[in-house]
Amino acid sequence: MVFLALTSPLKLDRRRRILALLLLVAVPAVGVTACGRRDIAKHRVEIKRTLDDFAPSPPELSPRGEEREKRDRDRIDNAIRMTTKMLHLSLTEQDQWSAYIQRGGLYFERGDYEGAVADLEKGIELGEEKKRSAKQKPGFVGYGYDFDRVLLDGYKRLGTSYYALGDQAKAKKMYTHVIENRPKDGEAYDYLGLVLESLGDHKSAISSYSTGIEKAAHEKLYYDRGCAYANTGDLGNALKDFAKVTEGRSPFAIKAHFHEARVFEKLGMKSEALAAYKKVVGMITLGVPADRFALARPAILTQALDKIQELERP
Numbered sequence: 001m002v003f004l005a006l007t008s009p010l011k012l013d014r015r016r017r018i019l020a021l022l023l024l025v026a027v028p029a030v031g032v033t034a035c036g037r038r039d040i041a042k043h044r045v046e047i048k049r050t051l052d053d054f055a056p057s058p059p060e061l062s063p064r065g066e067e068r069e070k071r072d073r074d075r076i077d078n079a080i081r082m083t084t085k086m087l088h089l090s091l092t093e094q095d096q097w098s099a100y101i102q103r104g105g106l107y108f109e110r111g112d113y114e115g116a117v118a119d120l121e122k123g124i125e126l127g128e129e130k131k132r133s134a135k136q137k138p139g140f141v142g143y144g145y146d147f148d149r150v151l152l153d154g155y156k157r158l159g160t161s162y163y164a165l166g167d168q169a170k171a172k173k174m175y176t177h178v179i180e181n182r183p184k185d186g187e188a189y190d191y192l193g194l195v196l197e198s199l200g201d202h203k204s205a206i207s208s209y210s211t212g213i214e215k216a217a218h219e220k221l222y223y224d225r226g227c228a229y230a231n232t233g234d235l236g237n238a239l240k241d242f243a244k245v246t247e248g249r250s251p252f253a254i255k256a257h258f259h260e261a262r263v264f265e266k267l268g269m270k271s272e273a274l275a276a277y278k279k280v281v282g283m284i285t286l287g288v289p290a291d292r293f294a295l296a297r298p299a300i301l302t303q304a305l306d307k308i309q310e311l312e313r314p
Contacts, residue, residue, distance in 0.1 A: 049224070049255075055197065056194040056195075073110070076109055079106050080106050083102050083106065087103070096123075097129075097151075098127070098150055100122045100123030100126065101124070101127070101153075101154040102123075103119045104116045104117075104118070104119030104157065105120075105154075105157055107119060108160070108161055114165070117158065117161050117162065117165070120154050120158040120161065123154055124151065124154050127150075127154070128151075131147075131151075152178050152181055152182050155177050156178050156185075156187070158174050159172075159178070159191065159195075163198075168195050168199050172199070175192035176192060183215060186212045186213075186218045186220075189211055189212025189216075189221065190208075190209065190212055190221050192205075192208045193205040193209045193221075193224055193225070193228065197228055206225055209221050209222075209225035210225065219250035219251070219253075222241045222242075222244040223245045223252045223255065223259075226238045226240075226241030226242045226244075226260075227259060230266075235263050235266060238263050239264075242256045243260075253283065254280055254300060257276050257280045258276070258280050258303075260276045261273045261274075261276030261277045261307065270311055273307075274312065277304045277311070278308060284301050
């Protein structure tokens, strides 16, 4: 970047204008910059649970039809190209921190977790260095909300990428860092709990879900804690948590009813299990808003119908 220092002020201002224009163009498509509002982690990739047991499974992309998938790929590829241009136009290496986090988020959305890790690690490193440098300057009063939000979202997305690659220890470290710096982030507590469960530490996982519920009550925290209780054999508390999810119009209600039915089966409560499975089928087929796990919905319907047939058999 030395050549930038040798350019005239006029050329430098022109480069800044070009960079600002690229930011304006790229932000609506990407949504992972200080100006963006869309959290990619919530829409394209989830740490979720299998249908066959209560355990968490690796994140994966949900198919959305061949034509829509092509549009999404084209959009992401174009946004990656734009973000790469932003990196080349950055005046200093430290100014690149948010662009690296942005591009890492795009790789994350595309399912390229290795690429996501490389960019997110670089962006976080530069962002933290920028914070340290600023704090040493006289009169520093702190960065605004957007700086910390983007940086901590980068940590969270990096944690999910590590989890997808099978490195639960690093994922745990990332989510713990987010919680320490943003104690009301319910999703971080939820993901930390899922990682702890995958490590076999169900007690700590339940504690993480419970703290998350206290700090930022959300249906998914109740849903995941219910599954964790079921994993430890505490079926009574599992049913209580599933009821918290199913009593409203939660996007997780279908899965909660499905796992509730499985708990009823374990308890030998055949009629209650049958009613819960029928509720699952009814919610899907009658067009009640289903959960956001589009990949799992057909499997839930198939398994629920099979279970109804099995339980109604004389």
